Amino acid sequence: DAGVTQSPTHLIKTRGQQVTLRCSPKSGHDTVSWYQQALGQGPQFIFQYYEEEERQRGNFPDRFSGHQFPNYSSELNVNALLLGDSALYLCASTPHRGIDSSTDTQYFGPGTRLTVL
Amino acid sequence: DQQVKQNSPSLSVQEGRISILNCDYTNSMFDYFLWYKKYPAEGPTFLISISSIKDKNEDGRFTVFLNKSAKHLSLHIVPSQPGDSAVYFCAASDGVGNNRKLIWGLGTSLAVNP
Numbered sequence: 001d002a003g004v005t006q007s008p009t010h011l012i013k014t015r016g017q018q019v020t021l022r023c024s025p026k027s028g029h030d031t032v033s034w035y036q037q038a039l040g041q042g043p044q045f046i047f048q049y050y051e052e053e054e055r056q057r058g059n060f061p062d063r064f065s066g067h068q069f070p071n072y073s074s075e076l077n078v079n080a081l082l083l084g085d086s087a088l089y090l091c092a093s094t095p096h097r098g099i100d101s102s103t104d105t106q107y108f109g110p111g112t113r114l115t116v117l
Numbered sequence: 118d119q120q121v122k123q124n125s126p127s128l129s130v131q132e133g134r135i136s137i138l139n140c141d142y143t144n145s146m147f148d149y150f151l152w153y154k155k156y157p158a159e160g161p162t163f164l165i166s167i168s169s170i171k172d173k174n175e176d177g178r179f180t181v182f183l184n185k186s187a188k189h190l191s192l193h194i195v196p197s198q199p200g201d202s203a204v205y206f207c208a209a210s211d212g213v214g215n216n217r218k219l220i221w222g223l224g225t226s227l228a229v230n231p
Binding site for chain 2: 056092
């Protein structure tokens, strides 16, 4: 059973460029969340996708956008890169539950390390 | 404003002893808490969780205690092993139903010395 996978593992970009990161959720999971983890910080929630729609969003500018595909995989796009976007980008997946359900543990991929020069 | 706080950035314990990692939160609406362990160059790995309707959850060497009145939880590792050396994150689940996201602390780096 494959866990959450992310690609690429490392990426170096320059300011102003655009980047696309990819995530495949754990088998049986259909909800994908993206987090940004800067050095020495805890992960910060970017957004969550379910049924190919963005369901909720954290405090990130519109430069951060995403997409979910019918097979539940997801992409994170960042436009007009800034030096401060350098971080580890984590993808997490959960199975979808009904509104009255208990919470589900989020399972994380290994992350993509983005360096902006 | 940090809603989940891990006030100890680092902790060092001797192998075989107990490791106690602490976490405080400010939002009384949080109803589910999780601990994750993270090794360098890897994503966080789920360790143990606790619902707010409980005050203790145990899984092998790992026990999480929740004190709702104090808005405090702790992770106990007994006995500690060198392989437990990692950064431990406390996270709280915020939201309702499927509109949930995790709010994370800054982490505590645990070093277990042989």
